[in-house]
Amino acid sequence: MNNEFDLQEIKERAHNKAFAKITMLGIEKSDLLDDIKNNNTGIVPIETLEIMLESCKKELRVWNYIASLIEKDNV
Numbered sequence: 001m002n003n004e005f006d007l008q009e010i011k012e013r014a015h016n017k018a019f020a021k022i023t024m025l026g027i028e029k030s031d032l033l034d035d036i037k038n039n040n041t042g043i044v045p046i047e048t049l050e051i052m053l054e055s056c057k058k059e060l061r062v063w064n065y066i067a068s069l070i071e072k073d074n075v
Contacts, residue, residue: 011073018067025060032056 032053035041041049 011070015067015070018063018070022060022063022067025056025063029053029056029060 032049036046036049036053039046
């Protein structure tokens with residue numbers, strides 16, 4: 001019984017962490033898109049921002065996949 005509660009708590013924490021990461025990556029993606037669109041690069045070359053955006057998009061896909069696995073977990 002105690003192990004089941006622990007597992008449920010772990011699943012809930014994993015869910016919360018995954019969705020927090022997805023939220024933060026969404027904000028980062030939006031900020032990068034805005035910076036690229038507005039040519040707001042500061043000292044960073046636009047090419048670097050574009051690479052960062054592609055990396056962010058990949059990370060977002062990975063975390064969405066992780067979140068879907070957590071949601072489907074029936075243990």
